[in-house]
Amino acid sequence: MRFSTLIRQHVAALRALLVLTAITGIVYPLAVFAVAQLPGLRTKADGSLVEANATAVGSSLIGQSFTDVGGTALAQYFQSRPSAAGDGYDPLSTAASNLGPEDIVDTASRKSLLTQVCARSRAVGDRERVDGSRPFCTKGGVGAVLSVIGPRDADGEVSHPVQVVTVNEACPAQPFLDTYRGVRVECAEPGHDYSVGRIVPIHGNASAHPAVPADAVTASGSGLDPHISPAYAAIQVARVARARNVSAEQVRAAVDAHTTGRTLWFLGEPRVDVLQLNLDLDHRYPYRG
Structure with missing residues (x-):
């Protein structure tokens, strides 16, 4: 060339x-x-920013926590759903937990999804003064799961249990169940591996329709959902009304004002904008605590 x-x-x-x-x-x-x-x-x-008193306080697209520095829910505010984004509602770490319905056994490094749901349900129930029990959860707020150890038949079922351990309740905890198929249920010795047994979740006697709704105990896929369900908002009305020293009817009216129906009347579910609702309450009924 x-x-x-x-x-x-x-x-x-x-x-x-x-x-x-x-x-x-x-x-x-x-x-x-x-x-x-x-x-x-x-x-x-510009980010769909929401302002109060000429100051940006959030985005209409990104949820946020309404807790004190220790992570305790502030009584005067409606609480958002849990978040798996970073330490919670971190817009730079948007993500789900990637844990599914089969994640029911706690490990030394982390709590199972079932135990997380049970613990959240109990905490929400205590905070909102409603029944926090739900199926497959113990009264102590962990997953009600047994490891049934013994010889198995051709179908993999344990034919004659010789040991039954409540795997999510470490000793010296009192097992949530006294006996299972005639065998005394034991607490789990820390550090022991009970995976040799058949893992059996126990439904218990909790209602199939818990008072604490699903979005109060599970995170969204993005971890940044700015909305909650009307059902979750409904069980928070009494607490917020007490904290702000107003009637439940006044708070309920504010919830209704910030509730949006299904998109195009058939997509998604009705939802409540938590940030806008809390800002509206601050404007109408300032907290005097």
């Missing part, structure tokens, strides 16, 4: 680089920015 041809090819490549850099690096970003400033788009483009 002649030297002059090589020079021309490099010059053409450099021109293409400069033109594409100008288009994709300068013109296109400026055009997108300009369109985003049009009326009706600017607020969304």
